[in-house]
Amino acid sequence: MADEVKLHGVTGSPFVCRAVIALNLKGIKYEFVAEDLSNKSADLLKYNPVYKKVPVLIHNGDPISESLVIVEYIDEVWKGVPILPQDAYEKAQARFWAKVIDDKCLPAVFKAVSSHGEEQAVAEAHEALQFLENELKVKGIKFFGGDNINLVDIAATFVAFWIGAAEEALGIEVLSKHKFPKLTEWSDNYVNCQAMKESLPPRDNLVAFFNKRFGKA
Template identity: 55%
Template sequence: MTNQEVKVFSAMESSFGKRVEIALKMKGVEYEHVAEDLSNKSAELLMYNPIHKKVPVFLHNGRPIVESLVILEYIDETWKSGKSILPKDPYERAASRFWANFIDSKVLDALTKIYRSKGEDQDATEELGELLSILENELKDQKFFGGESIGLVDIVADLIALWLDVIQEGLGIEIFTQQTHPKLFKWSEEYMNCSIIKETLPPRADLLAHYFRSAYASK
């Protein structure tokens, strides 16, 4: 496919937006990144996503698509070059969708409660630890959730690999460590050391600085 307009409206601190960029790079698709200030969203973003008014927004030849999981599947189905994001086998595809939704509902919900309570919600802390143990059990002894290469669940789980780590330091708590979840921790190191991931995700220091700015502004 040639002469295509591909844009990603996102923000540095958005793990959901970074998922889309990772998928595009895995497929070798050139795109324009439109940086959004989530405290002052652009008119374009609000026009393309009037219902949720959130990032990411994926624009393909003038047609907007929203919700990161939907965008990831669209990218995988539209561009056949590069690595597949979802497995070809129907059963494995269904399993990948299940675990991706597990992260975006269960894990994200617990992490949001911890963040909003500034680490004081002990029920959410215990719940998150248990959810991570479930993911670790699903990972088994594989390098990635997708086997030997990064797939849908790995991309979605970068919420754990980078953002959870930043929130832990910001709040001064420990939930996800090499001691508590050794297999999942090893996965996170393997994931973060992949070249596409390193060149796409924001530096940890930048995310941490953003976290402290946000925390200070909310006081």
Template identity: 50%
Template sequence: MAEELNVLRTWSSPWGLRVVYALKMKGLEYETILEDLKNKSDLLLEHNPVYKKIPVLVHNGKPICESLVILEYIDDTWKQCPLLPQDPYERAMARFWAKFGDDKLLPSIRSGFYTRGKEQEEGVATAIGNLKFIEKLLKGKKFFGGDTIGYLDLAFGWMANVISIMEEIAEIKLIDAETFPLISAWINNFSTHPMIKDLWPPRDRMIEKYKAIREPYLRKEA
């Protein structure tokens, strides 16, 4: 049976990009259905009634939600170019760090981005502390997956997409090459990888978007 793969996402969402990167790594054809999150489609509400969020992968009519769950589904369904490591301990660790990225690292980076003054300094310090764990994971490796891009690289793709944009807008420094030589090299390796670079959202549009997202938080603070 011909596979039908649709991805509900937005042009900029790092969680949506996780899914299309994975499909591309596996060499699968898919259609993107772009969502307007201010006016969610009936299709999105029907396919993700619990969270009402993108991304959703629709495989032969069946929806799968939550980007990390979707990555595992893709890896379980199509065996070429494995994303998760084969070793059970390594698999568990990849899942652990992906969850750390979403639950701990990202909120700390956001708290440095959406604030000013002392609160911002504290957010940046916490984020830098969290990034130190990530730096250690890259010791002796080009990618989190080793020599090739794997599940954890796709899970951390948002770091390559978004951190430098947040740094520029909020005038903060999170990743400098001296403190984080391995993360800096990874960002370069990941963002220039042939499977990844064509799907990269344009920087000027991202800057505009993230400025607009930040603005209401600063107004609330003032």
């Protein structure tokens, strides 16, 4: 029996995009089930009663929630292009950095954007992003995964793509080439990967979203 794979999501969510990237990297055919977050489907509420959030991956009827859990699941079930390192220590490091991105970078960047670039919030975002800048610089790597992207790159997708769209929409600067030479170089390399080209949402739509949500009307 062929695998039945569905992804409940919304286009434009950086969390859903993590699952999309993993599916595309592995070349998995799947059905995208578009959710309306203002009127969540009964399926979404049934499949993810704790968070009631997208993405939810349904594999042969079994639901998996939380984007990084989904990415690890996809990597484990479908072989081919690896997403996590094979070495136990490198794997632990990848999980650690994915967690730093979710615990520290994401909330700080969200605050910088939603505050419309308020000085203190941007300073805090810079402090969080500096950890990623240092990681690339110290190790002298192209991607967080080395020569190829891995879990950490996927976790950091919002840094590479969402921040720029927010900057354009709101006329703010969070991730400058001057302050983050390695991270902006990584962003350029990353969004121009083949796997990204087929996985990222249309940039114009994101710019419009940020304008509508956080822009000065």
